[in-house]
Amino acid sequence: MTDNILEMRSITKTFPGVKALSGVSLSVRRGEVHAICGENGAGKSTLMKVLSGVYPHGTYEGDIVFDGQVSRFSGISDSERAGIAIIHQELALVPYLSITENLFLGNEVRGRTGLIDWHRANGEASKLLQRVGLDENPTTPIGQLGVGKQQLVEIAKALSKDVRLLILDEPTAALNDNDSEHLLGLLRQLRSEGMTSIMISHKLNEIEAISDAVTIIRDGQTIETLDMRADTVTEDRIIRGMVGRDLDSRFPERESHPGEEVFRIEDWTVGHPSQDRHVVDGANLSVRAGEVIGIAGLMGAGRTELAMSVFGRSYGRYLSGQLYMHGKPIVARSVRQAIKHGIAYATEDRKKYGLNLIDDIKRNISAAALGKLATGGFVNAHEEIRVAEDSKRSMNIKAPTVMAVTGKLSGGNQQKVVLSKWIYSDPEVLILDEPTRGIDVGAKYEIYTIINRLVAAGKAVIVISSELPELLGICDRVYTLSAGRITGELPVAEATQERLMSLMTKDKTPARAGAHTPSTDDDQEHSA
Amino acid sequence: MSGTGDLLKKGSAPGSLPSKPPAPRSGSANPFRALTGNLRESGIYIAFVVVVLLFAFLTDGLSLSPGNITNIVLQYSYVLVLAIGMVIVIVAGHIDLSVGSVVALTGAVSAQLVIGSSQPWWVGVLAALAVGLAIGAWQGFWVAFVGIPAFIVTLAGMLLFRGLTYYVLDNVSLSPFPGEYNGIATGFIPALMGGYGYDAFTLFIGAVAVAGYAVSQVRNRIARVRYQQSVESMPLFVLKLIAVAAVVMAFAWQLANSRGMPIVLIILAVLILTYSLVMKSSVFGRQVYAIGGNLAAAQLSGVNVRRVNFWIFVNMGFLAAVAGVIFSSRSNGAQPGAGNSFELDAIAAAFIGGAAVTGGVGKVTGAMIGGLLVGVISNGMQLLGVDQSLQQVIKGLVLLLAVAFDVYNKRRAGVR
Structure with missing residues (x-):
């Protein structure tokens, strides 16, 4: 029988209108580096958020068995206490604080008086930095380190919490070759010390180089888990698993x-x-x-x-x-x-960059080409409504009137408003x-x-x-x-x-x- | 027709507008829904009417007496002028803490020229406006082009311009102004049409205002029908016109029975009309709302955010100078400590009038009602002899409750 440190059994996670995960299973053996790959939006990050308690127990279906026990994490501090640490793509470090301060943030080393014992804290920080192979003074502000070194500080932070399962989300995405190499070396070293890691990565050569097993997720489902120690698995094999999907008639003829x-x-x-x-x-x-x-x-x-x-x-x-x-x-x-x-550019993040969510449809549509509606610097409000009504009809925007606030529309209708805006700019x-x-x-x-x-x-x-x-x-x-x-x-x-x-x-x-x-x-x- | 229309029209799409007979929808015909449907905007008007009636009742009608109404207009005119600029600043997501000091400095420059150097009154006015514009350009530069938060820039300005006021006045008050200058804020349009125990000219202005309002409303209604938008039912529309006419004429009647039409009221009316139009219909105004609503989206829609921010502050400097002229004229001199805490009154007026703390929302008319609301409350409490300290407490609570109401409303609307 294999010794699994983690088993996630038929995890299903639903967001309003979207099934992000449907019956995903994942088994990770103790002491291995387990890679997870899949296309953007396949559900990898969602799965890790379920595991680390970002989505607390009760918001998903299925079981998480960690170290032989069914776990019900109600938050990220819960999973951390159990020994699971997640290192996100966007590093969660405070740039103006020193390495030591960041390492023990929320977990400060206190002396008998209740105040922070900086000598002991710096000393322990040095030890942790040594362990991850980072030769820096622990009083250095984080902002002065490069991204690669910051990543190592994050790992050191996880190690300070007696972590048994380390999750890395795209750890090398922002790193150059040297830093990536160093990071992979560190993962190997931690593995030899008995640490289990889960690594989400898009870089197939890295997965091939370091991982013991790879689980492929596609469209919110587990496709397969490949044993990388068997020599037969190639990058092509992984790619086939990631994309193996049929084209159907989801696209209009043109x-x-x-x-x-x-x-x-x-x-x-x-x-x-x-x-x-x-x-x-x-x-x-x-x-x-x-x-x-x-x-x-x-x-x-x-x-x-x-x-x-x-x-x-x-x-x-x-x-x-x-x-x-x-x-x-x-x-x-x-x-x-x-x-x-x-030139027109319709953004990928329509809520943040595409729309004024507190304003109505018509004003969002006219925003990029107000000049077309204006004479002498003043906007013809009636013409503006007519233009918006035209778009609403031809784009089939579902809203009571063009005076409806865009923040209340569904994603698809918001996207149609963004497209209307750029089409009206006549690019x-x-x-x-x-x-x-x-x-x-x-x-x-x-x-x-x-x-x-x-x-x-x-x-x-x-x-x-x-x-x-x-x-x-x-x-x-x-x-x-x-x-x-x-x-x-x-x-x-x-x-x-x-x-x-x-x-x-x-x-x-x-x-x-x-x-x-x-x-x-x-x-x-x-x-x- | 271009853009979306041409490009996306499919065979099945309805024909162009004129060919399709308008099907007027009377969505907002229900007056109750019209009021409650947009509580954020109508709430402040309801509150204003309630407060006015409350004080009229408490003071046995004294608060609505001709003399008192004239007083309120004269007394709060400069705060209202500041509030016009402030609401624009706030809609764009900024704040201006320096306007009180700018009022003092522009008044001081004007006084130094007119009283100190015996220049004609208009030289003082022009110099004050020039100083205001320069100050606006200075602050606009730091906010828009250097990227320093307006809170910091104008906090520095508050100290800077107060210091300069002391310097210009050499630490002493200057007074009095000659009659013409003093007349800007305290004068009345002379009885051009003769008096019959009341000032006919004031009534005439009131009638012109009512006629102007009616014409613009009718034209708007015709345009809305032509563009197939919903309009109120005819009886409701007529009722609305009659109600507005009655209120305006009653107000004019009260003024006519007092000292006639104050010059300040004319200035104020011109500013309110102009800026309401600018904020509602001009490209500039729309860009201000876009910046306040979503800065990144505005930028990616081609709005020149820096330029808009710059002009917002230039405009604020200009209006602060106008307020400075009015205030120095009213107080008939310049004092080093003039205009102290005016910025807070203006900010309060904007927020009570429905401007959003996060930017993107707010109206000039709202800020005017907000400013008047504070004015009516202060004035009413003075008439009632309420203790000065209690007056401050009540004004503070009104501000807090108004913003709390706004936050509650936004949460209820579920946007953001």
Whole structure:
């Protein structure tokens, strides 16, 4: 009988309108590194949140058996007490506090008087840092450390709590090669000390290198668990598990007649806003009139960053690159200029970046092109309502009137308002970032229909999506992006989920400032 | 027609507007629902009417006497002027703590020129306005282009401009102003149409206001019908016009029976009308709401956030200067300590008038009612001889309850 430290049995977790997990099972043996992989939105993070008590017992169905006991965690402090620590992608450290202060935050080392005993705390911090192989003074403020070292501090923090199961969510996503290597080495060392780890990762080469077993999750279900110690498991095998899904008739038919090139991005390179690394590295792509192109990439590949930096440099530091509209070079330093040149960008996070949730439908629709409704600086409110009514009808926005507040609409209807806004700005090229995220199947179909109508009217559309079937279903061509670089370009007829996934997870030299090698080889290899 | 219309019209979509006969919907015909449906906005009007009636009852009608009404207008005019600018600042998600000091400084500059250097009255007014605009540009620069929170910038400004006031006045009060300057805030439009025991001109202005209101309402109604939007039923519409006309004419009658039409009231009316229109219908006003409602979304919709923020503060400086002129004129001189805590009155007026603490919501008319509400309460308590200390307590509670009501309302609405 195998010694399992953790068994999650048929976990089902439902959010309003969405079944995020349905009957997921996961068994982790004591002392192994267990990888979990799956596409974005497959349910990996949700599963880990169930395990760590972020979603407390009672909000999900199924059992968690940790160390032989059925566990009912009511919060993250509960699971921590049991010996489970989760290290999130976004690090939960306070930048202005020292390493020691962060390590013992909420768990301060107190002396007899009840005050914090800093000498003892610093001493223990040093010991923990040694254990994770971090050579830093414990009084250094966290903000002065790089992301890789911060990650190690997070692990040290977990170790300080006598953790027996360490969960790492995309630990190397933001790390360069050296730091990644160090982190993987640390995981190996901890394993030799008897620690069990669960690692969520998109980097298949890392999974191959370090994990003992891998569980693949897809569409909220466990697909399979592969034993990596058996030599037969390859990256291709994992990819097949991640994407193995059929295309069905979820996509409206469209005849494709692409015309002249409308929009082209050349050698686009963007720096991280605060760190010295390239988030987008020498990207090239083009889109023609009446064409839908897709950008596929995993979390952290730089898809949104590419789109937002193109859209009036709304993200990061512009380093190099040129935009062309109808073959003529254009400069779009601000959103305003980008809109003027005919670029529209519908954000992936409509609540945060797309809508004024406390305002009504009509004013949200007119927001990007108020000038069209104004004479002498004053808006024609009646015309505005008429425009909004038009959109409401043609986009089938379900709301009592256009005076309804957007914050109360469903996700699908909110998305239609965002699309209406950008369509009203009358763009040449629309960049749609995750246009169907978080909306139900029926509304998705409607969004696809709207996209088809746009290209039929001669617009160029760029769709960024985590769902490969969606890209295959609606695009003419698909570019793949990995670590900020275009790693491939496939006409949809030649693209399969497997081919895309292997391009998306392609091992890449990490983008580093000043030292980037051209990726043109890849582009040519896969272009039609 | 362009954009959405052309692009997305499908065969089955309804034809263009004129071809389809309007089907007027009378959704808001029920007056009760119209009132309660949007409690956030109507609540303040109901509260205002209740308070006015309450004090009229408590003071045996004294609070509605011609002399007292004139008094309230004169006494709170500068707070209302400040509140117009403040509500715009607050809607954009900022705050301005410096306006009290700006009132003092602009008044001091004006007094130094008119009283100290014997310049004509209009030189003082223009100089005060110029100083106000410069101050606004200064604060706007720090907020919009350097990115320092308005709370800090205007807290610094509060100290800075108070200090400059002392410097300009050399630590002493200056008074009195010559008659023309003094007349800005205390004067009345002379009896242009003669007096018959009451001022006919004031009634004439009142009638013009009523006619203007009726015309704009009728035009709006016609436009709404043309664009197939819901309108109130005809009897209700007429009733509304009659009610407004009655209130305005009653107010004008009271003024006419006192000292006539105060000049300040004209200034105030022009400012309120202009700024209501700007906030409701201008591109600038709409961008202010967009920034306050969701800064990131506004930015990604092409709003030049920096420029809008800059002009918001320039405008606030301008209105503070207007208030500075009115206040110095009313107090007939400039004192180093003038305008102390005016910023708090203006902020209170905006919040009581329904502006949201988180930005994005608020109206000029709301702020005016909010300011008047505080004015009527203070005035009524003075008439009743309520102790000064208790007056402060009550004003504080009114502010707290008004914002609590706003927060409650928002939670009930379930947005955010």
